[in-house]
Amino acid sequence: xxxxxxxxxxxxxxxxxxxxxxxxxxxxxxxxxxxxxxxxxxxxxxxxxxxxxxxxxxxxxxxxxxxxxxxxxxxxxxxxxxxxxxxxxxxxxxxxxxxxxxxxxxxxxxxxxxxxxxxxxxxxxxxxxxxxxxxxxxxxx
Numbered sequence: 001x002x003x004x005x006x007x008x009x010x011x012x013x014x015x016x017x018x019x020x021x022x023x024x025x026x027x028x029x030x031x032x033x034x035x036x037x038x039x040x041x042x043x044x045x046x047x048x049x050x051x052x053x054x055x056x057x058x059x060x061x062x063x064x065x066x067x068x069x070x071x072x073x074x075x076x077x078x079x080x081x082x083x084x085x086x087x088x089x090x091x092x093x094x095x096x097x098x099x100x101x102x103x104x105x106x107x108x109x110x111x112x113x114x115x116x117x118x119x120x121x122x123x124x125x126x127x128x129x130x131x132x133x134x135x136x137x138x139x140x141x
Contacts, residue, residue, distance in 0.1 A: 002021070002024040002026055003026065003030060003034050005020060005024070006018075006020055006021040006024070006026065006031055006034040006035060006038065007034045007035075007037060007038035007041075008038065009038065010034060010035040010036070010037070010038025010039045010041075010042070011038045011039065011041055011042035011045075011095070012042065012093060012095070013093045014035055014039055014089055014093075014094065014119065014122055014123055014126060015126070017031075017034070017035045017038060017039075018031060018035055018123065018126040018127055018130055019126075019130060021034065021035065022130045022131070022134060028127055028131060031127060032123055032124065032127050035119075035123045035126075035127075036116075036119055036120055036123050039089070039094045039095075039119040039123070040094075040112075040115075040116055040119060042093070042094055042095035042098075043094050043095055043097075043098040043112060043115045043116075043119070044112065045095065046095045046098040046099050046102075047098050047102070047108045047111060047112055048108065072084075072087075072088070072091070072100070073104075075087050075088075076104050081101065081106045081107070081110045081111055081114050082110075082114045082117075083114075084097070084100075084101050084104070084106065084111070084114065085097075085101070085111060085113070085114020085115040085116070085117055085118045086114065086117060086118040086121060087118065088100065088101065088115070088118065089115065089118040089119050089121075089122045090118070090122050094115055094118075094119055097115060097118075098111060098112075098115055101115070
């Protein structure tokens with residue numbers, strides 16, 4: 001059951017899923033798999049799920065980037081779909097990053113692949129950081 005909690009949190013946000021998995025005492029590999037799978041499920045739902053969910057997200061987020069300013073828009077212009085997929089999971093929920101990527105004109109298949117790479121990358125980094133933090137905590141006791 002704790003694995004499902006990590007999976008569910010990862011659908012919403014990677015930054016919540018990894019610490020929750022560590023707090024629940026799950027093995028690192030299981031946390032990583034549940035986090036990546038949950039995040040990819042959320043991204044896939046946005047990209048390929050019902051148009052109602054996607055349209056709501058795009059309508060809600062559209063005005064936020066319509067001015068075409070800000071760091072994320074610069075990332076999009078400079079690095080395209082690959083850069084977007086690698087950076088957006090770091091700064092926002094992956095599903096939100098997927099919705100914004102669609103709004104910016106990314107093809108679904110390429111966006112899913114690059115978001116998957118970004119999700120795996122940041123899940124790995126968060127896992128390493130979390131395990132290192134736990135190790136330091138245990139050593140100081």
